[in-house]
Amino acid sequence: MATADESSGSWFGADGQVSQRRGLLFKLSCLGATLLALLLVLVFLLYVANDAIQPFTADSGWLATVAATVVLPALALAAYYYRDAGPSGTVAYISLGLPIATTLLTGGVVILFRHVISPHGWLALAIAAAVAAAVLEAHARTRTASALERLAVVVLVPWFALIGIPGFSVDYTVKTPLLGQELFDLTMSVPTLVPSLRGLIVSLPVLPTAALSLLASFTLPIAAVAAMYVRRVRESDRAGAIGGVATLVAAGLGMVAAPIAGLAPETGVIAATVVGTPVGLYVESVQRRGEGTAGLAFPVVIGGGAVLAAVLVNALGFAGPDLWLDWQFLNSSHSTTPADAGIYPALVGSVMMLTVVAVSAFPIGVGAAVYLEEYAPNQGRAGQFVEFIEINIANLAGVPSVVYGVLGLALFVRTAGLQSGIVVVGGFTIALLILPIIIVSAQEAIRGVPDSMRQASYGMGATKWQTVRSVVLPRAMPGILTGTILALGRAIGETAPLLMVGVAAVVRIPPNSFFGLFSAMPRQIYSWSRLISTDFRYGVLAAGVLTLLIVMLMMNASAIVLRNKYQRNS
Amino acid sequence: MADNQFGRSIDALSRRKFIATTGAAGALAVAGCTENEASEEDGLSGEVVIKGSSTVFPVSDAMAERFMEEHDGVNVTVDSTGSGGGFENHFCPGDSDINGASRQIKSEEQDHCAENDVTPMEMQIAGDALTMAVSPENDWVDCMSFDEMSQIWQEGGAETWADVNSDWPDEEFSLYGPDTTSGTFDWFTENVVGEGGNHRTDYEPTEDDNIIVEGLEDDPYAIGYFGYAYYEENSDRVKALEVKESEDGECGEPSLQAAQAGDYPMARPLFIYPSEEAVQREEVYEFMKFYLENSSAEWIADEIGYVPSSQEEADANLSALEDVAGN
Numbered sequence: 052m053a054t055a056d057e058s059s060g061s062w063f064g065a066d067g068q069v070s071q072r073r074g075l076l077f078k079l080s081c082l083g084a085t086l087l088a089l090l091l092v093l094v095f096l097l098y099v100a101n102d103a104i105q106p107f108t109a110d111s112g113w114l115a116t117v118a119a120t121v122v123l124p125a126l127a128l129a130a131y132y133y134r135d136a137g138p139s140g141t142v143a144y145i146s147l148g149l150p151i152a153t154t155l156l157t158g159g160v161v162i163l164f165r166h167v168i169s170p171h172g173w174l175a176l177a178i179a180a181a182v183a184a185a186v187l188e189a190h191a192r193t194r195t196a197s198a199l200e201r202l203a204v205v206v207l208v209p210w211f212a213l214i215g216i217p218g219f220s221v222d223y224t225v226k227t228p229l230l231g232q233e234l235f236d237l238t239m240s241v242p243t244l245v246p247s248l249r250g251l252i253v254s255l256p257v258l259p260t261a262a263l264s265l266l267a268s269f270t271l272p273i274a275a276v277a278a279m280y281v282r283r284v285r286e287s288d289r290a291g292a293i294g295g296v297a298t299l300v301a302a303g304l305g306m307v308a309a310p311i312a313g314l315a316p317e318t319g320v321i322a323a324t325v326v327g328t329p330v331g332l333y334v335e336s337v338q339r340r341g342e343g344t345a346g347l348a349f350p351v352v353i354g355g356g357a358v359l360a361a362v363l364v365n366a367l368g369f370a371g372p373d374l375w376l377d378w379q380f381l382n383s384s385h386s387t388t389p390a391d392a393g394i395y396p397a398l399v400g401s402v403m404m405l406t407v408v409a410v411s412a413f414p415i416g417v418g419a420a421v422y423l424e425e426y427a428p429n430q431g432r433a434g435q436f437v438e439f440i441e442i443n444i445a446n447l448a449g450v451p452s453v454v455y456g457v458l459g460l461a462l463f464v465r466t467a468g469l470q471s472g473i474v475v476v477g478g479f480t481i482a483l484l485i486l487p488i489i490i491v492s493a494q495e496a497i498r499g500v501p502d503s504m505r506q507a508s509y510g511m512g513a514t515k516w517q518t519v520r521s522v523v524l525p526r527a528m529p530g531i532l533t534g535t536i537l538a539l540g541r542a543i544g545e546t547a548p549l550l551m552v553g554v555a556a557v558v559r560i561p562p563n564s565f566f567g568l569f570s571a572m573p574r575q576i577y578s579w580s581r582l583i584s585t586d587f588r589y590g591v592l593a594a595g596v597l598t599l600l601i602v603m604l605m606m607n608a609s610a611i612v613l614r615n616k617y618q619r620n621s
Numbered sequence: 622m623a624d625n626q627f628g629r630s631i632d633a634l635s636r637r638k639f640i641a642t643t644g645a646a647g648a649l650a651v652a653g654c655t656e657n658e659a660s661e662e663d664g665l666s667g668e669v670v671i672k673g674s675s676t677v678f679p680v681s682d683a684m685a686e687r688f689m690e691e692h693d694g695v696n697v698t699v700d701s702t703g704s705g706g707g708f709e710n711h712f713c714p715g716d717s718d719i720n721g722a723s724r725q726i727k728s729e730e731q732d733h734c735a736e737n738d739v740t741p742m743e744m745q746i747a748g749d750a751l752t753m754a755v756s757p758e759n760d761w762v763d764c765m766s767f768d769e770m771s772q773i774w775q776e777g778g779a780e781t782w783a784d785v786n787s788d789w790p791d792e793e794f795s796l797y798g799p800d801t802t803s804g805t806f807d808w809f810t811e812n813v814v815g816e817g818g819n820h821r822t823d824y825e826p827t828e829d830d831n832i833i834v835e836g837l838e839d840d841p842y843a844i845g846y847f848g849y850a851y852y853e854e855n856s857d858r859v860k861a862l863e864v865k866e867s868e869d870g871e872c873g874e875p876s877l878q879a880a881q882a883g884d885y886p887m888a889r890p891l892f893i894y895p896s897e898e899a900v901q902r903e904e905v906y907e908f909m910k911f912y913l914e915n916s917s918a919e920w921i922a923d924e925i926g927y928v929p930s931s932q933e934e935a936d937a938n939l940s941a942l943e944d945v946a947g948n
Contacts (some may be wrong), residue, residue: 559695
């Protein structure tokens with residue numbers, strides 16, 4: 052930059068003595084801040100992990116076996132990948148991470164189908180939705196002329212397919228408009244008038260088993276998507292068909308194999324679908340590109356090493372570490388005995404609560420952001436008012452969470468009369484809490500869409516609505532999704548609002564509906580921190596914290612993956 | 622993406638639909654099984670909501686666990702909100718069925734309940750020995766009278782140990798105690814601090830008794846009080862004081878036996894308050910019956926560290942329950 056020193060009139064640096072010391076100091080202090088932050092978090096994580104897993108309670112023979120069969124080969128292989136520095140390193144860490152991540156996701160899906168919607172309910176929903184879509188499609192092809200009829204069909208067909216006409220009752224006194232004289236009472240109640248297609252399917256006397264329902268309504272769509280994807284990337288119908296059929300066969304095998312491993316057949320179907328499909332697609336893509344195929348050996352070596360270690364340890368009789376975070380912990384409910392205590396009902400509660408949060412906060416938040424960015428006036432009095440609202444939304448994002456707890460209690464329990472401590476109350480309260488965050492981040496994402504794209508769209512003769520729908524929203528979606536998932540990550544860790552709306556410390560039965568009493572993971576962890584026994588306050592608590600952290604890290608990781616994916620596409 | 626291969630796209634769509642239809646139809650055809658809804662074993666189902674004292678919480682939690690082993694259809698949820706917090710925010714508004722309390726219900730709380738047509742029933746289900754504890758490094762005091770404790774804990778009370786007894790060191794107190802929402806605080810204020818002075822506010826109040834234990838452990842001039850169960854769990858980290866009711870009385874060591882026998886002056890009763898309205902529901906009635914029948918069981922002393930109620934008390938509570946439930 053051409054800048055002159057005004058006092059001397061000479062150019063900066065003209066005397067050849069530019070001091071770099073200040074710049075260096077600044078750089079070093081920034082580095083120091085980064086390292087300090089990382090170190091603090093790392094130390095905390097190590098503490099928690101050590102309490103939850105207690106690696107040093109294991110026999111030294113156990114540790115040596117695991118080191119020899121899993122850790123050393125993994126390190127050697129990692130060193131090779133690092134030295135090689137080719138794409139195989141990337142392939143190695145993705146192919147190791149993908150099965151782990153998808154296994155965790157499987158857990159979430161299993162919980163969803165066990166407690167939120169039954170496989171039969173899902174089957175009925177899927178069939179009804181498919182029928183409605185088919186009817187709509189047929190109508191669109193045969194009767195193209197009438198717009199009004201089209202509107203009626205679009206509204207009514209999904210309505211009858213999914214909802215039907217439920218029964219209702221009316222109890223109303225008809226009065227004269229002005230004087231308020233009572234004329235007559237209108238009291239009637241009707242049973243279900245027209246059951247929905249969904250309801251009809253659920254009430255059928257003969258239904259396929261749960262596992263087959265899932266195979267048809269869960270795996271099949273995923274297989275179709277996989278087939279479509281393979282067909283597109285390989286540009287071959289045959290490859291697509293093979294991909295789709297392979298997905299179905301894998302899920303079928305999972306259904307058959309699960310009972311042998313002592314699991315429910317539904318779990319087998321879900322696991323084979325959720326783990327198998329992405330892993331299969333990834334392996335296929337690595338094979339197709341033909342780059343870094345050596346990386347695929349990494350998970351095989353680690354998995355094989357783990358199996359070998361398990362066999363050896365069993366044969367030699369070494370005792371493993373005294374885990375707090377184990378299968379039993381994940382799969383059982385709180386107990387007064389620390390060793391029997393588990394987090395399962397709270398895990399289910401958190402998943403159900405997050406469902407409510409996502410379903411209620413996302414549409415409202417994105418809708419508000421779209422309005423504020425695209426439609427709201429930005430000039431004159433109205434513009435000032437809009438700006439005032441925006442500032443307040445940004446401020447709301449910083450309001451302490453306990454205040455939202457009080458708000459939720461007042462709004463949903465005292466005013467709306469919902470029972471305290473149930474899933475929807477907790478979910479709505481947390482939704483209020485993260486709503487400002489979603490709005491602000493969605494606004495940022497929409498603002499990030501270049502104005503030239505809007506102008507180009509208008510230039511093509513598109514309307515405002517078409518521009519928003521087909522240009523702005525798709526382009527802003529990665530940013531919106533990232534913001535939403537990060538907000539959900541915050542939501543899953545919130546405790547104070549749950550305390551305020553009366554979510555109980557101990558709930559031993561996971562909720563079976565959105566109106567059931569529930570507990571959430573942070574609430575459960577908080578209650579463990581206050582129990583008398585030290586085993587609860589260190590061991591069980593650490594296991595709970597680690598579970599919560601893993602779920603949160605998974606959500607953040609998926610936010611990153613989503614963002615990267617969309618950014619690459621756009 | 623498929624604009625340039627429109628023909629193929631439609632072609633593939635119909636094939637996909639074919640697969641979907643045959644797949645669904647095949648699944649329907651293959652399956653002959655209907656799913657049997659899992660039936661409740663004894664037909665008892667519903668919800669029992671317990672809030673209230675953190676002191677009573679371990680008892681209610683253990684009762685809930687044992688009850689649910691027998692009746693797995695009943696969802697008993699337990700929460701610790703403090704005695705007063707439970708009455709104020711949950712029980713009296715009618716949001717909970719049972720409230721635990723480490724003191725008796727206050728008259729204003731009864732009024733609050735009456736406004737909402739909630740009728741609390743008082744039931745003593747266990748006893749506790751309130752424990753005054755100091756640091757293990759404290760070697761100048763082993764026994765304290767109610768009067769001395771009152772001097773330490775009343776509003777505007779003693780500032781240094783020497784203020785209470787000239788033999789003690791001239792060092793300031795570090796005071797740790799339960800929060801004002803706690804029933805323990807209320808009981809101590811009423812029975813030990815006395816009517817002359819209120820409980821002082823310049824102490825370290827906490828809902829978490831573990832913080833009191835940590836405070837006592839770290840500071841030789843600290844003093845604090847909590848339930849006996851916490852002392853039992855941490856008896857290697859803090860030193861419990863013996864107490865006497867009057868100057869010439871006999872010093873009593875805190876223990877469950879002493880509390881049960883009535884020898885320990887700071888023994889206090891623990892209560893639960895079911896509402897008469899809730900007891901009309903079968904699941905609440907069954908749970909209360911289970912609770913009261915077990916309130917005299919030995920495991921309350923062994924596992925939780927409280928004094929079980931006497932058989933007579935349990936029987937009296939049971940007959941009161943029968944009267945209200947109308948069985």
